[in-house]
Amino acid sequence: MPRPKSTFDDVREFEFREPEEVLETDTMYTVYEIARLLQGVDVDRELDAATESVFLDWAIPWMLDNEAQFCFAEPNDEESPGFYGLRD
Structure with a gap:
């Protein structure tokens, strides 16, 4: 309602940070880790499913809007997420 x-x-004003402000240039992250970093939460922190879903939302x-700045690496196996990082 x-x-x-x-x-x-x-x-407050609605604004997103640039990928370089959130991610380290020499590190690859899962989308779950990126979601946490965008919210200022430690990547290793356990979250309940509802909170993690909101973070992913x-x-x-944000990743799609900045897709030209990202590179992708295949996951370790079929059940794991892929990895994303900043392009060189």
């Missing part, structure tokens, strides 16, 4: 802005204590469009 929509709400008036006046009902919120904190309304932010990360995937």
Whole structure:
């Protein structure tokens, strides 16, 4: 249900950081790790499924919007996620 802005204590500008601000240039990450980093959460932190799903909802469009800056590496096996990093 929509709400008036006046009902919120904190309304901020909507902006995403650039990939270089989030990722190390010499490291490859899973989409789950990228999602955590975008939210300022340690990559090793355990998250409940609902929170991880919300984080992914932010990360995937961000990655697609910045796709020209990413490279991809195949997963270790069919059940593991792939890895993404910054292009050279």
